[in-house]
Amino acid sequence: MGMFIDLKALVVVFLLSIQTVVSDIDPPRTRLRSTAFGIPGQDAVYDYVVIGGGTAGISLAVRLAQNASSTVAIIEAGAFYEVDNGNYSVLPGLYAASPFYATTEDFPRQPLVDWSLVTTAQTGALNRKIHYAQGKTLSGSSALNAMAYHRGTAGSYAQWAKMVGDDSYSFPSLLPYFRKSCRFSPPDDAKRQTPNATVEFDPSAFDAAGGPLEVSYSNWVDPALTWFERALVAIGLPINAKGFNSGSLNGTSWIPSTINPSTGKRSSSKSSFLQQSIEVDNIFVYTQAQATKILFNSTTATGVDVSTRGVSYTVTARKEVILSAGVFHSPQLLMVSGIGPRSKLEEYSIPVLSDLPGVGQNLQDQPIFSLSQGINIPVQAKSLQAPEALDQFLRNASGPFSSLNGLIAFEKLPPRLRDNISHAALNALRRLPIDEPEVEYLASTTVAPDGSGIGLLSAALSAPLSRGSVTISSCDIAVPPVIDLGWYTDVAGADAQLAVAAFKRLREAMAAIPELTIGPELSPGPSVEDDGEILTYIRNTTIPLYHAGGTCAMGRRNDTRAVVNAQARVYGVENLRVVDMSAVPFVPSGHPQSTTYMLAEKIAENILRGSP
Ligand SMILES: Cc1cc2nc3c(=O)[nH]c(=O)nc-3n(C[C@H](O)[C@H](O)[C@H](O)COP(=O)(O)OP(=O)(O)OC[C@H]3O[C@@H](n4cnc5c(N)ncnc54)[C@H](O)[C@@H]3O)c2cc1C
Ligand SMILES: *[C@@H]1O[C@H](CO)[C@@H](O)[C@H](O)[C@H]1NC(C)=O
Ligand SMILES: *[C@@H]1O[C@H](CO)[C@@H](O)[C@H](O)[C@H]1NC(C)=O
Ligand SMILES: *[C@@H]1O[C@H](CO)[C@@H](O)[C@H](O)[C@H]1NC(C)=O
Ligand SMILES: *[C@@H]1O[C@H](CO)[C@@H](O)[C@H](O)[C@H]1NC(C)=O
Ligand SMILES: *[C@@H]1O[C@H](CO)[C@@H](O)[C@H](O)[C@H]1NC(C)=O
Ligand SMILES: *[C@@H]1O[C@H](CO)[C@@H](O)[C@H](O)[C@H]1NC(C)=O
Ligand SMILES: *[C@@H]1O[C@H](CO)[C@@H](O)[C@H](O)[C@H]1NC(C)=O
Ligand SMILES: *[C@@H]1O[C@H](CO)[C@@H](O)[C@H](O)[C@H]1NC(C)=O
Ligand SMILES: *[C@@H]1O[C@H](CO)[C@@H](O)[C@H](O)[C@H]1NC(C)=O
Numbered sequence: 001m002g003m004f005i006d007l008k009a010l011v012v013v014f015l016l017s018i019q020t021v022v023s024d025i026d027p028p029r030t031r032l033r034s035t036a037f038g039i040p041g042q043d044a045v046y047d048y049v050v051i052g053g054g055t056a057g058i059s060l061a062v063r064l065a066q067n068a069s070s071t072v073a074i075i076e077a078g079a080f081y082e083v084d085n086g087n088y089s090v091l092p093g094l095y096a097a098s099p100f101y102a103t104t105e106d107f108p109r110q111p112l113v114d115w116s117l118v119t120t121a122q123t124g125a126l127n128r129k130i131h132y133a134q135g136k137t138l139s140g141s142s143a144l145n146a147m148a149y150h151r152g153t154a155g156s157y158a159q160w161a162k163m164v165g166d167d168s169y170s171f172p173s174l175l176p177y178f179r180k181s182c183r184f185s186p187p188d189d190a191k192r193q194t195p196n197a198t199v200e201f202d203p204s205a206f207d208a209a210g211g212p213l214e215v216s217y218s219n220w221v222d223p224a225l226t227w228f229e230r231a232l233v234a235i236g237l238p239i240n241a242k243g244f245n246s247g248s249l250n251g252t253s254w255i256p257s258t259i260n261p262s263t264g265k266r267s268s269s270k271s272s273f274l275q276q277s278i279e280v281d282n283i284f285v286y287t288q289a290q291a292t293k294i295l296f297n298s299t300t301a302t303g304v305d306v307s308t309r310g311v312s313y314t315v316t317a318r319k320e321v322i323l324s325a326g327v328f329h330s331p332q333l334l335m336v337s338g339i340g341p342r343s344k345l346e347e348y349s350i351p352v353l354s355d356l357p358g359v360g361q362n363l364q365d366q367p368i369f370s371l372s373q374g375i376n377i378p379v380q381a382k383s384l385q386a387p388e389a390l391d392q393f394l395r396n397a398s399g400p401f402s403s404l405n406g407l408i409a410f411e412k413l414p415p416r417l418r419d420n421i422s423h424a425a426l427n428a429l430r431r432l433p434i435d436e437p438e439v440e441y442l443a444s445t446t447v448a449p450d451g452s453g454i455g456l457l458s459a460a461l462s463a464p465l466s467r468g469s470v471t472i473s474s475c476d477i478a479v480p481p482v483i484d485l486g487w488y489t490d491v492a493g494a495d496a497q498l499a500v501a502a503f504k505r506l507r508e509a510m511a512a513i514p515e516l517t518i519g520p521e522l523s524p525g526p527s528v529e530d531d532g533e534i535l536t537y538i539r540n541t542t543i544p545l546y547h548a549g550g551t552c553a554m555g556r557r558n559d560t561r562a563v564v565n566a567q568a569r570v571y572g573v574e575n576l577r578v579v580d581m582s583a584v585p586f587v588p589s590g591h592p593q594s595t596t597y598m599l600a601e602k603i604a605e606n607i608l609r610g611s612p
Helices: 007-022 055-064 092-097 154-164 171-181 223-234 270-277 326-336 342-347 388-396 423-429 494-511 531-541 593-608
Strands: 044-051 072-075 182-185 213-216 251-254 283-286 290-297 300-308 311-323 367-375 407-411 439-447 453-461 469-471 482-484 517-523 576-578
Touching: 044 055, 044 300, 055 072, 055 270, 055 311, 055 593, 154 171, 171 182, 171 593, 213 270, 223 251, 223 407, 223 439, 223 453, 223 494, 290 311, 290 326, 311 326, 311 593, 326 469, 367 439, 367 494, 367 531, 423 494, 439 494, 453 494, 494 517, 494 531
Parallel strands: 044 072, 044 311, 072 283, 182 213, 311 576
Antiparallel strands: 251 407, 290 300, 300 311, 367 453, 367 517, 407 439, 439 453, 469 482
């Protein structure tokens, strides 16, 4: 690759994205495709106004538009990622090449698709300030995410149901919504050419009639991961016979990704839900349109003020406003609109419509850290440079451009590693659901500057006890929210102690495959030995896994942390819901996009049915 620009690939990517918008070679339709867009600067009225054209926002809006008699507007601050971020957001294999994912404060900016959010100094992470990527584009973070797809444990959804007092949040009751949103394709063994990657899954977890989100096993496997599979099995994490989509997260599994298997490209909420619906008559998309304030008549939401490059206009909702601006911006927009902790709002002279102390609190974020080691097998980053790689992608939707990672494992730490964990921490951990793993392990590879292969084993706390917060420092939405991820700050110190034990598991796994490894551990290196040194390394190198949630938590009215009820309606006001990762009361273990899509399906059905 290097400086070589493949014009053919660029043109293909560009045309595919533009085609969505302006092509006129498709079958007949009932309106000009260009009228699928709202016009900035002009006031307009729709039945439903969805703020944020992200993962949840687009899926929910598209389902609402299935009632052909109502109109739905999507207000999105960004635009088209295929144009604005080139091939990086489209080709799974280029994910790691995108420079703006750097987590340091001085990360290279990509303002067209990322909000460029930087956290406060993290006290549990040696006061580092962390760049936390968040999608600012149609699809939101489903345009930036690492595409891993699986579901949480039955126990975690049971806990959700209990917290909100509504059995429709139990896993069996949610399963129809998980199944509805996605279309699953089993592995294509001819393309994968890796029979030793032991894919086990439960076909009944998916629905043949589901969709439009594409969920598939990638058409190529990084061979180094097959060795890490052996390593994880060797340390006592056997292949899970059902995979990770049936309510259990225990042992090791090859997991599917949100990749379209027939093109090898990312499947986002836009490329799936919106693309199939852009021709329906009643959906209107505003791009480069930032919601600045939710409008109310007394306590009834009536619409939203919007700004497009400084031009202001009002989009009115006859029926409902649905807020889907994501885990950081949904609470921010509530606060600047008068919903949140009274003292905070009064500090910025914002009139209080609903005093909800929970807005912005309860932020849960899974921290992740890694160890690295030289390995003697060609890694994906190297395979991308092979002359046939692009051909494989363009002809067969396969090869290293079509794939990203895919091997993960979960466990509650074994008793032997709990010896040094304090009683207070062990007691706190006992409150997690019995099937909720404490740690997730992930395998990936990268390449050293000299071209040699590097293997990475990472551990993430999958159910961290620490909580952070998001708040405002201005009544102006243009001033970024103030984010504290709260890593390693729980009172019992459980997260830090678990992290040290999990790090030891990473070393055990790496040591289990001597045929693969070359040389000493690269990072942190063998000199980091005792628990104190290990913890300092963890604090110094932890990065986000980008699974934050809980900042507009669903809960019962008498729970002071609760912001929305079980139908996602905001307490204290009418005609306003929050539907996105901020509304989940806690983040189920593992990768949450399946839960985001599920929640959008569930609440959309609730609205269409006219349930209270
Ligand atoms: C880098 C990264 C990697 C990830 N990897 C994975 C993974 O591999 N697997 C997985 O399951 N999950 C992953 N996730 C998490 C998952 O993608 C998110 O949890 C999910 O997409 C969140 O969806 P959402 O609808 O809550 O928010 P988003 O999808 O972020 O949508 C919010 C939208 O609102 C818009 N918006 C915000 N404020 C305004 C405003 N004022 N006006 C108008 N629009 C506004 C934003 O531009 C955005 O489009 C990852 C996330 C990131 C960022
Ligand atoms: C992706 O885009 C970059 C930057 O435009 C270019 O250098 C690279 O060749 C492209 N890669 C592919 C596979 O198209
Ligand atoms: C569909 O929308 C129309 C107009 O907004 C409304 O009157 C009707 O009740 C809706 N139907 C359903 C099933 O939601
Ligand atoms: C699995 O097969 C691939 C492709 O043939 C090979 O590169 C890899 O080394 C094998 N892994 C193991 C653990 O044998
Ligand atoms: C506000 O609501 C009241 C009561 O429903 C209604 O009479 C009034 O016209 C509304 N005001 C505006 C500006 O829409
Ligand atoms: C495409 O796949 C077929 C088999 O499915 C294989 O014969 C062919 O070599 C592949 N082509 C490329 C470019 O990988
Ligand atoms: C517990 O701590 C002691 C002292 O630091 C250390 O020697 C031992 O290896 C630790 N045990 C575990 C299981 O981590
Ligand atoms: C995982 O499976 C093992 C045995 O296969 C079992 O002992 C353990 O309790 C399970 N853990 C969870 C969290 O389900
Ligand atoms: C943290 O990591 C940086 C390199 O990224 C290093 O320079 C620094 O010494 C480390 N700090 C500690 C306390 O280990
Ligand atoms: C809240 O209400 C539920 C039932 O509605 C009850 O079980 C619970 O104890 C109440 N909690 C508090 C803190 O009052």
